[in-house]
Each structure stands twice: as C-alpha cells, then as structure tokens.
Amino acid sequence: MSIEHLHPVPHLVTALNGPLQQLESHLLARQSDIEAWFRQQWHQSPAPFYASVDLRNAGFKLAPVDTNLFPAGFNNLSPELLPLCIQAMQSALERHCPDARRILLIPENHTRNQYYLESLATLQDIIQKAGFLVRIGALQEEPGEARTFELPSGRQLLVEPLRRENNRLYVDDFSPCLVLLNNDLSAGRPAILENLQQMLIPPLALGWANRLKSDHFSRYQEVTREFSKLIDIDPWLITPQFLRCGEINFMKRAGEACLANNIDTLLQSIQRKYDQYGLDQKPFVVVKADAGTYGMGVMTVHSATEIQQLNRKQRTRMSTSKGGLETSQVILQGVYTFETWGDNQAVTEPVVYMIDHFVVGGFYRVHTRRGANENLNAPGMHFEPLAFAQPCITPEHHMAPDAQPNRFYAYGVIGRLALLAAAREQLINDS
Amino acid sequence: MSIEHLHPVPHLVTALNGPLQQLESHLLARQSDIEAWFRQQWHQSPAPFYASVDLRNAGFKLAPVDTNLFPAGFNNLSPELLPLCIQAMQSALERHCPDARRILLIPENHTRNQYYLESLATLQDIIQKAGFLVRIGALQEEPGEARTFELPSGRQLLVEPLRRENNRLYVDDFSPCLVLLNNDLSAGRPAILENLQQMLIPPLALGWANRLKSDHFSRYQEVTREFSKLIDIDPWLITPQFLRCGEINFMKRAGEACLANNIDTLLQSIQRKYDQYGLDQKPFVVVKADAGTYGMGVMTVHSATEIQQLNRKQRTRMSTSKGGLETSQVILQGVYTFETWGDNQAVTEPVVYMIDHFVVGGFYRVHTRRGANENLNAPGMHFEPLAFAQPCITPEHHMAPDAQPNRFYAYGVIGRLALLAAAREQLINDS
Numbered sequence: 001m002s003i004e005h006l007h008p009v010p011h012l013v014t015a016l017n018g019p020l021q022q023l024e025s026h027l028l029a030r031q032s033d034i035e036a037w038f039r040q041q042w043h044q045s046p047a048p049f050y051a052s053v054d055l056r057n058a059g060f061k062l063a064p065v066d067t068n069l070f071p072a073g074f075n076n077l078s079p080e081l082l083p084l085c086i087q088a089m090q091s092a093l094e095r096h097c098p099d100a101r102r103i104l105l106i107p108e109n110h111t112r113n114q115y116y117l118e119s120l121a122t123l124q125d126i127i128q129k130a131g132f133l134v135r136i137g138a139l140q141e142e143p144g145e146a147r148t149f150e151l152p153s154g155r156q157l158l159v160e161p162l163r164r165e166n167n168r169l170y171v172d173d174f175s176p177c178l179v180l181l182n183n184d185l186s187a188g189r190p191a192i193l194e195n196l197q198q199m200l201i202p203p204l205a206l207g208w209a210n211r212l213k214s215d216h217f218s219r220y221q222e223v224t225r226e227f228s229k230l231i232d233i234d235p236w237l238i239t240p241q242f243l244r245c246g247e248i249n250f251m252k253r254a255g256e257a258c259l260a261n262n263i264d265t266l267l268q269s270i271q272r273k274y275d276q277y278g279l280d281q282k283p284f285v286v287v288k289a290d291a292g293t294y295g296m297g298v299m300t301v302h303s304a305t306e307i308q309q310l311n312r313k314q315r316t317r318m319s320t321s322k323g324g325l326e327t328s329q330v331i332l333q334g335v336y337t338f339e340t341w342g343d344n345q346a347v348t349e350p351v352v353y354m355i356d357h358f359v360v361g362g363f364y365r366v367h368t369r370r371g372a373n374e375n376l377n378a379p380g381m382h383f384e385p386l387a388f389a390q391p392c393i394t395p396e397h398h399m400a401p402d403a404q405p406n407r408f409y410a411y412g413v414i415g416r417l418a419l420l421a422a423a424r425e426q427l428i429n430d431s
Numbered sequence: 432m433s434i435e436h437l438h439p440v441p442h443l444v445t446a447l448n449g450p451l452q453q454l455e456s457h458l459l460a461r462q463s464d465i466e467a468w469f470r471q472q473w474h475q476s477p478a479p480f481y482a483s484v485d486l487r488n489a490g491f492k493l494a495p496v497d498t499n500l501f502p503a504g505f506n507n508l509s510p511e512l513l514p515l516c517i518q519a520m521q522s523a524l525e526r527h528c529p530d531a532r533r534i535l536l537i538p539e540n541h542t543r544n545q546y547y548l549e550s551l552a553t554l555q556d557i558i559q560k561a562g563f564l565v566r567i568g569a570l571q572e573e574p575g576e577a578r579t580f581e582l583p584s585g586r587q588l589l590v591e592p593l594r595r596e597n598n599r600l601y602v603d604d605f606s607p608c609l610v611l612l613n614n615d616l617s618a619g620r621p622a623i624l625e626n627l628q629q630m631l632i633p634p635l636a637l638g639w640a641n642r643l644k645s646d647h648f649s650r651y652q653e654v655t656r657e658f659s660k661l662i663d664i665d666p667w668l669i670t671p672q673f674l675r676c677g678e679i680n681f682m683k684r685a686g687e688a689c690l691a692n693n694i695d696t697l698l699q700s701i702q703r704k705y706d707q708y709g710l711d712q713k714p715f716v717v718v719k720a721d722a723g724t725y726g727m728g729v730m731t732v733h734s735a736t737e738i739q740q741l742n743r744k745q746r747t748r749m750s751t752s753k754g755g756l757e758t759s760q761v762i763l764q765g766v767y768t769f770e771t772w773g774d775n776q777a778v779t780e781p782v783v784y785m786i787d788h789f790v791v792g793g794f795y796r797v798h799t800r801r802g803a804n805e806n807l808n809a810p811g812m813h814f815e816p817l818a819f820a821q822p823c824i825t826p827e828h829h830m831a832p833d834a835q836p837n838r839f840y841a842y843g844v845i846g847r848l849a850l851l852a853a854a855r856e857q858l859i860n861d862s
Contacts, residue, residue, distance in 0.1 A: 035562025036532040039525060083515050083822040087789055091522055094470060101467040129825055131466025358518055391514040394560055 023062065023237055024410045025401035030231045031409075037230055038357070038416060045423035047357035049092055049180070049201045053415040055350045056240075058336035060279055062410060063240040064418040065286075065333060067216055069206045070184040072108070073363070074126065075118035075153075076385035077353060081361035082126065084391060085353075089130040092356035097178045097199050102133045104169060104176035106193075108183050109139055111159055114152055121155045123182065137162035137171040139183065139190050146172070167197040185209045186291075206426060212290045213331045214244035220421035227417060236273055238414055241266060242333045244290055249328060250310070250319040259287070259330065260304035266332050267303070283334060284373045287318070290329035300334075300373050336373055341366050341386060347374075352392065352415030359392040359412035454493060454668055455841045456832035461662045462840075468661055469788070469847060476854035478788035480523055480611070480632045484846040486781045487671075489767035491710055493841060494671040495849040496717075496764060498647055500637045501615040503539070504794070505557065506549035506584075507816035508784060512792035513557065515822060516784075520561040523787035528609045528630050533564045535600060535607035537624075539614050540570055542590055545583055552586045554613060568593040568602040570614065570621050577603070598628040616640045617722075637857060643721045644762045645675035650852035658848060667704055669845055672697060673764045675721055680759060681741070681750040690718070690761065691735035697763050698734070714765060715804040718749070721760035731765075731804050767804055772797050772817060778805075783823065783846030790823040790843035 027034065052071035053064045077085065093100055105127070107120050120136065127134045136159045138144075146160040160171035169179055169192070179193075179200040185207025193204060204210070221239055228235035243262040248255035263285050270283035287307075288298040299318060301307060310318070339348045341364065348364040365383040389404065392412030396405045458465065483502035484495045508516070524531055536558070538551050551567065558565045567590045569575075577591040591602035600610055600623070610624075610631040616638025624635060635641070652670055659666035674693040679686035694716050701714035718738075719729040730749060732738060741749070770779045778801050783793040796814040820835065823843030827836045 032532060032559075032562055032564045039529060039562075043529060080511060081514075083512075083824055084518055086824050087515055087518055090789070098470060098474060101463060128463075128828075131463055131470075133463045358521070393514055393517050397559075 021402050023233065024406055026231065026233060027410050027413050028395055028397060028401055028406055031395055031397075033230065034227075034413060037227070038420075041420050042357045042423070045420065045426070046095075047354070047419055048206065048422050048426055049096060050355045051353075051419050051422060052362075053352045053354070053418040055352060055411055055414055056335040056337040057339045057350060059338040060277060061237055061335060062414050063238055063335050064220065064414060065240055065335060066213070067418045067422050068184070069202050069211075069422055070108075070182050071353060072116050072119040072182070073351065073385070074122040074353070075115070076351075076363040076387060077122075077361045078363075078387035078389065081388070081391055082122075082129075084358070084360045084393075085126045085355060086129045088355035088358035088360050089126050091358065093127075093130065093132065093178075095356065096201055100132065100177040100199075102135075102174060102176045102178075103127055104171065104174070104179045104198075105134055105136045106162070106179060106181050106183050107136060107138060107159070109187065111138060111149075117149050117157055118151055118153055118155075120182065121151055121153070121157045124157070127180075133174075135160060135171050135174050135176070137169065139192065162192060164192050167195060169193075169196060169198060181207075183207075203426070206422075208291045211425065212244075212329065213288075214242065214290050214329075216418075216421055216425060217242050217331070217333075219424045220418060223417050223421045223424070238417065240333045240335050241269055241273070242331055244329065244331045246290075246329045248330055250315040253315075256307060260307050262332055263287070263301060263304040263307060266334070270334060281336060284336075285332045285334040286373075287330050287332055290331045300371075334373070338372055339364075346384075347372055348386070350388075350411050352411050354415060354419050357416065357419065359415060361391055362388045362408070362411060362415075364388070452832050454664065455837055457662060457664060458841050458844050459826055459828060459832055459837055462826055462828075464661065465658075465844060468658070469851075472851050473788045473854075476851065476857070477526075478785070478850055479637065479853050479857055480527060481786045482784075482850050482853060483793075484783045484785070484849040486783060486842060486845055487766040487768040488770045488781060490769040491708060492668055492766060493845055494669055494766050495651065495845060496671055496766060497644070498849045498853050499615070500633050500642075500853055501539075501613050502784060503547050503550040503613070504782065504816070505553040505784070506546070507782075507794040507818060508553075508792045509794075509818035509820065512819070512822055513553075513560075515789070515791045515824075516557045516786060517560045519786035519789035519791050520557050522789065524558075524561065524563065524609075526787065527632055531563065531608040531630075533566075533605060533607045533609075534558055535602065535605070535610045535629075536565055536567045537593070537610060537612050537614050538567060538569060538590070540618065542569060542580075548580050548588055549582055549584055549586075551613065552582055552584070552588045555588070558611075564605075566591060566602050566605050566607070568600065570623065593623060595623050598626060600624075600627060600629060612638075614638075634857070637853075639722045642856065643675075643760065644719075645673065645721050645760075647849075647852055647856055648673050648762070648764075650855045651849060654848050654852045654855070669848065671764045671766050672700055672704070673762055675760065675762045677721075677760045679761055681746040684746075687738060691738050693763055694718070694732060694735040694738060697765070701765060712767060715767075716763045716765040717804075718761050718763055721762045731802075765804070769803055770795075777815075778803055779817070781819075781842050783842050785846060785850050788847065788850065790846060792822055793819045793839070793842060793846075795819070 048069050050071055052068045052073060054066040056063055056065050108116055124134050138159050140161055144161045146158060149157045151157060163170045176198060179198050181202055188209045189204050224235045224239045243266045245255055245259045245262055248259060266285050267283045274281055284300055284302050286300050337347060337349050340346055341348045346366045346368040347370050348366045350362055350364055352362040353360050364386040366386050367383045388408055390408055392408040394405045395409040399406060479500050481502055483499045485497040487494055487496050539547055555565050569590050571592055575592045577589060580588045582588060594601045607629060610629050612633055619640045620635050655666045655670045674697045676686055676690045676693055679690060697716050698714045705712055715731055715733050717731050768778060768780050771777055772779045777797045777799040779795040779797045781793055781795055784791050795817040797817050798814045819839055821839055823839040825836045826840040830837060
C-alpha cells in the first residue's frame with residue numbers, strides 16, 4: 001500500500017478528514033503487523049490492570065490527551081459490550097493474581113456522585129460475573145458505617161468502611177485476597193494502603209500523587225516514534241505536541257514568564273506542522289494541571305498574552321485541582337476535535353476503555369455548548385455519553401476505512417499506544 | 432442455600448424441570464467457588480485450544496454426550512458474540528504461541544459441504560480480526576490447485592493445496608508460524624503433518640485416530656466426581672452413565688453378546704437412578720462409535736433384543752463411521768433431551784463453544800422430526816441452528832434460575848467440565 005500521502009506534503013487537500021481516512025486505511029492495511037507488535041510489547045511491558053484514554057480526533061490527527069489508570073465511566077459502555085469486559089476481567093485477574101477469589105474494590109472518595117456510583121456498580125457487576133466475590137470499601141477520614149446507595153438505574157450499591165488489622169485490609173468479616181484501586185489518589189497516598197500483605201493493583205505509584213501527565217506523554221512520544229517507524233507514518237499524526245512548566249503559582253503569578261514563553265513556542269511549533277500539511281486551522285493550547293485528572297484547572301489560550309490577562313477568579317480556578325492538590329506544574333497541549341454528532345454538530349470526544357491489554361469498548365462525550373478547541377471533561381460540564389455501537393476489535397477490511405468498525409479499530413490502536421506508554425511508566429515506577 | 436433437594440429423594444416431584452432448576456440455582460449460588468475451582472484446574476491442566484460440547488438437557492439432568500476438539504459450526508454462533516470469540520482467540524494464541532503472526536488453518540477433507548465452509552470462513556474471520564494472517568491449506572491425496580468457493584453468505588473462501596518442504600508446511604509462498612488443525616483426523620494421522628518444525632495445535636494425538644469417547648467420559652467422570660463434591664450434588668445430575676464394548680463387528684455379528692449384555696446392564700442402571708429420583712421415564716441407550724464424531728453409526732435401543740434383530744442395512748450403517756473408519760468399538764449412553772422450542776415442541780440440543788478456557792457462546796440444534804431419545808447430529812439429518820441469544824458468562828443472580836442468562840451459564844459450566852476432561856486426556860496423550 002502506498003503511504004506517501006501520510007507524509008507531510010505541502011498544499012495537501014484541506015478536507016479535514018483526508019489524512020485521517022488515510023491513517024485509518026493504513027492502520028487497517030497493516031493490522032497484522034500492528035497486532036504482532038503489540039503482542040511483543042505487552043510481553044516486554046505488561047499492560048496496566050485497566051485504563052481509559054481520552055482521544056481527540058482532529059480529522060487530520062488522532063491523539064490521546066489523557067490516560068486514566070483508575071477509570072470511571074464503565075456505566076457509559078454499551079451493555080452489549082459487557083461480556084467483553086467480563087472476559088477481559090477474567091484474563092486480567094488470572095494474570096495478576098491467579099489465586100484470588102475475594103476482591104475488595106476501593107472507590108473514589110466523593111462517592112455521592114451518582115454517575116460515579118453507577119460506574120462503580122457496573123465495575124462490581126463485571127467482576128462478579130467474571131466469577132469473584134466483590135465488596136466495596138471506602139477510604140474515609142474516620143470510621144463510619146456501611147451505606148446502601150439507591151442508584152438511578154434501580155441498582156443498589158453497598159459501600160462499607162475499610163478496616164486494617166496488622167497488614168491486612170477488611171470490610172466487615174470479608175478478608176479479600178486482592179485489593180483493586182478505583183481511586184486515582186489525587187489526594188495523596190493514604191497510609192492505610194501502604195505496605196499491605198494483600199496484593200494491591202494498580203500499584204500506589206500509579207496514582208496522581210506520584211504521576212505526571214508530562215512523563216506519560218514523554219513515554220507516549222517514545223512509543224509513537226517506534227510505532228510510526230514500524231508502519232511508516234509521521235508520528236505527529238498520532239502524537240500530541242506538548243510542553244510543560246514546573247514551579248508555577250497562579251495566585252502569586254510565579255513562573256508566568258516561563259509559561260508565556262512555552263505557550264508561544266508550542267503555538268509556533270503547531271503552526272509549522274499545520275503549514276507543512278496545508279491545514280488552515282488556528283493553533284491553540286490547552287493549559288492543564290500536570291498531576292491529576294478530571295479536568296479541573298484547564299483553560300484554552302490562543303496566545304501567550306491571555307495568560308498575563310487572567311483575572312483573579314480565573315487564577316483561583318487554575319490553581320486548584322481535584323482533591324485540593326495545588327497546581328504548581330502544568331502541561332500544554334492543543335489537539336482539535338472535529339468529530340461531531342447529530343444535526344446540531346455537537347462536539348464529541350472518544351474515550352476508549354481497556355482491561356489488561358484488551359480493548360473492551362468506549363463511548364463519546366457529546367457536548368452541544370463547547371467548541372472544537374475546548375476540553376470536554378471539565379468540572380460542572382455536562383456531556384451526554386454515547387456508547388460505541390460496536391466493539392473496537394472487529395476491523396472490516398472490505399468496508400470503507402472510516403466505516404464505524406474501522407474507525408473504532410483506529411481508536412483502539414491509539415488507545416493501546418497510550419496504554420503502552422503507561423505500561424512503561426509502570427515499569428519505571430516499579431523499579 | 433439448602434441443597435438437600437439435589438440429593439436423591441424417593442417420590443420427588445415428577446415435574447421434569449424441578450431438579451434441573453435446582454441444579455441451575457445451585458450453580459448460581461456457588462458461582463464464585465465454581466469459577467475459583469476452574470481457574471485452579473486450568474492452571475493444572477491447560478485447556479485444549481478450542482472445543483464444542485454437545486449437551487443433553489433432560490430437565491432432571493444436564494450432561495455432555497460429545498466433545499469435539501476440532502469444532503465446526505462457528506457460523507451458527509450469534510454475530511453479536513463474535514467479539515468474544517475474537518478476544519478469546521487473542522488469549523488462546525498468545526498463550527500457545529506468543530510469536531505467531533501467520534497461521535495455517537487445515538480444514539476437514541470434505542470441503543464441499545457448504546455448512547462446513549461457512550464455519551471455516553467464520554473461523555478464518557475470527558483469527559484475522561484477532562490480528563493474524565490466516566490462509567487455508569487442504570490435506571489432499573495428490574497436489575491440486577487453489578480453489579475459491581463462493582459461499583451462500585456471499586463470502587469467498589480460498590482453499591490452497593498444502594506443500595511440505597523438509598519439515599515445514601507452506602501454502603504457496605506463505606510460511607506459517609503455527610498450524611491450526613480443524614480436521615478431526617477421523618481418516619487417520621496424515622504423514623504430511625508428522626514431525627513438523629512448526630507448532631501444530633491441537634496435537635495430532637487428540638484426533639479420532641488416537642482418541643476414544645469412552646476415555647473422554649472416564650475422565651469426565653473423574654472431573655464430575657471432584658466437582659460434585661465441591662458443590663455437594665449427586666454427580667449423576669451432570670454425568671452421562673456409559674459402558675463400552677470393544678471388538679465388535681456388526682457385519683460378522685462378533686461381540687454381540689457383550690453388547691447385548693452391556694445394554695441390559697446400562698438400562699438397569701439408568702432405571703435404578705430414575706426410580707431413585709421418582710422419574711417416570713423409559714430408559715434408553717444410544718449405541719455409537721467410540722472413535723469418531725459426526726454421529727455416523729448411531730442407534731437408539733430400548734432393550735438388548737433390538738441388537739439381535741438388526742437387519743443387513745442397519746448393520747452396514749452401524750459398521751462404518753466418518754472417514755471410512757470401521758466401527759469396532761462402541762460406547763453406550765442414554766440421556767434424554769427435554770428442551771423444546773416453538774409451538775411445535777421441536778426437540779433441541781444445546782452445543783457450547785469454547786476457545787481456550789473461555790466459553791464464547793453456543794447454539795441449539797432444533798429438530799422437528801426427531802424424538803427426545805434420539806441423536807440430533809446424524810447423517811442426512813437436518814437441524815435448524817438457533818444461536819444462543821446471550822453469552823454464557825453473564826449469570827444474573829436477581830433473575831430466576833432458569834432465566835436465559837442463568838440457563839446459558841449452566842450450559843457453560845457443564846461445557847467446561849467436559850473441556851477439563853479433554854484437558855486431562857491431552858495431558859495423558861502428551862506424556
């Protein structure tokens with residue numbers, strides 16, 4: 001297959017999905033090489049237990065912008081894909097802890113969020129159907145009582161207080177073999193989870209207390225450099241350009257010069273690639289906390305001067321992240337999303353889910369009041385989840401490259417590249 | 432949960448599905464123990480590469496009657512369950528041959544059967560979607576040409592001649608890493624497959640040239656003895672009673688006394704269990720070839736005298752099995768199937784599919800002109816496949832024990848017990 005169109009060519013057609021359709025058909029044509037490569041990679045760097053990856057599909061570019069190693073949103077997956085989750089969960093648990101029968105699930109601390117509780121109930125259901133006993137033990141500041149939540153789906157969810165005896169965790173008289181974290185540790189590493197006798201996955205070192213997005217994207221750059229060489233494409237087509245700034249204090253206006261400088265540098269760098277591909281788009285940069293998820297402290301800028309003009313309210317918003325962690329380090333990125341849904345052209349962003357190295361499905365965040373250059377996962381932001389109608393593992397060679405199964409396959413490939421980057425972080429954190 | 436009703440009790444209610452509903456609810460209640468036990472078993476005896484298991488659901492009893500280690504019929508599975516097959520295939524191939532990229536599929540010799548060709552095309556599709564290059568190489572008496580079949584589904588299937596150079600197999604210039612057999616070797620072990628440099632799975636020793644159904648069911652008895660102890664049931668509820676006869680020659684009427692004797696013994700033994708459970712059913716025995724599949728040489732008898740009264744045509748039919756193998760050994764079994772479908776009460780028989788140790792789905796053989804005591808997989812016999820509407824891995828504890836997901840779960844448990852018996856055969860054949 002000719003892939004010359006995937007290389008930068010001046011005055012390329014500006015139809016936005018041109019290069020992406022070519023990327024999709026290229027991934028399709030090289031499917032067996034890609035899958036063989038992934039198999040080899042997972043052998044060298046075992047996949048994290050589970051993950052969700054936020055992608056941005058700019059038409060000319062498809063890249064991840066966030067990788068969550070303590071995924072929520074399982075309730076947004078299509079019920080038809082639940083069996084895939086169950087089967088992948090069986091594989092994952094067999095690999096990580098073959099003797100486990102009883103599993104303790106530790107959720108996020110803000111357990112009143114109904115969307116999150118629905119996700120937790122779905123995750124519990126997946127693990128139960130996979131053949132395990134599962135109970136939910138909450139991290140709490142002080143000993144509390146068990147609580148049953150009635151969920152909008154009609155399900156009930158029992159959340160019990162966690163108890164530690166010597167080096168073992170319990171809820172009630174339930175003694176788990178394995179502790180599964182679904183809490184991203186934005187608020188730090190709780191002492192109750194340190195030095196457990198039981199296996200704890202994912203390891204504490206993968207929580208946001210120890211992890212930086214910029215480290216992840218450095219690994220991701222390595223991964224896409226190798227992958228792009230394998231399938232002979234420009235890595236830029238699948239890699240978000242980024243820069244980072246440490247030692248920022250938005251309230252005290254410390255580090256502002258560095259930030260302004262890096263914004264300019266990144267905007268110019270993005271512009272050069274747009275020029276190279278003949279893309280008539282205005283570059284932008286999203287500034288977000290380097291540690292933490294949930295899109296708090298996120299803003300879109302089109303020039304460095306916007307940083308100097310922030311008002312007090314904007315500064316306050318930028319300076320705190322989830323769990324009260326103060327934002328002192330930021331990462332800069334800017335990938336458009338040009339996928340839209342419905343007659344109103346609502347902006348969408350695909351999110352891909354993986355359990356072990358298996359892609360088990362995904363959904364679109366659909367937002368009617370956001371622009372193509374804005375973060376779609378921000379506080380107070382309401383999105384409609386739109387489940388992927390099909391799995392990401394049924395590429396159809398006889399269909400158009402942008403037909404649904406093939407587009408979903410492409411999402412699954414890019415999602416796994418981000419997963420592989422996380423696997424390499426994990427190896428480094430383990431050592 | 433009280434399980435006393437699962438033990439033999441005189442004068443039990445004769446409603447046929449009473450005891451089975453109790454079995455189903457019992458399997459459901461002990462799900463996490465069952466799954467933990469299976470995980471441990473697969474660790475000790477790795478599952479065969481793939482299998483299909485024919486079950487008979489008598490209402491009061493649910494048991495396998497045939498285990499095929501070179502399964503066809505993949506085309507009868509629901510398209511919605513294809514992703515489960517793909518994911519399980521990825522696991523299976525990773526486990527058996529992590530470095531494989533190119534796979535050679537060796538089909539049955541009678542490749543003009545359109546049903547079989549559709550199954551082969553589906554199997555090829557599953558392996559391709561799992562990320563491998565697959566070509567089909569046929570065992571032929573003499574070198575032939577590649578042939579393209581146009582299938583009723585609209586698909587095309589390319590079947591190429593097999594070529595051996597030194598100790599490697601090829602089709603055309605395609606050099607496979609792995610050879611996957613989908614031929615049950617009823618016609619013996621072909622020399623071209625012996626001592627290959629490439630990995631060949633399943634091993635030749637699992638073909639019908641080396642395997643006996645009675646060995647399989649001996650292992651199955653061991654397996655269900657252990658399993659029944661674990662979950663505290665009478666093994667008879669899930670185990671077909673059987674006897675075997677060697678040295679039979681139907682044409683020469685040799686071994687007839689042994690056969691008649693064993694039929695009587697088995698009928699009496701079945702009657703005793705029926706009496707024990709208060710079941711008002713007439714025992715019967717199916718006589719079939721001990722080696723080979725496909726239900727050739729199969730007959731149902733209700734008394735030993737029927738054997739003595741066979742006419743010449745019946746003797747000829749009984750004396751040959753698939754691939755021309757002469758039937759000299761037979762196995763005797765007799766499990767009713769009381770599951771029916773539709774207004775006409777068509778007799779059905781569930782068939783469960785597994786790839787590695789994962790249950791990936793199944794279908795019902797539905798037959799309107801057969802009785803509850805007859806084999807539903809016989810030559811010239813036309814059945815309608817009815818795909819399982821749901822997977823076998825989504826047990827729903829809040830639903831009735833005989834609700835579809837729970838009935839399918841029960842099928843998956845019994846199917847896996849037969850798979851485990853085959854895994855133990857495999858270990859013995861390997862050593």
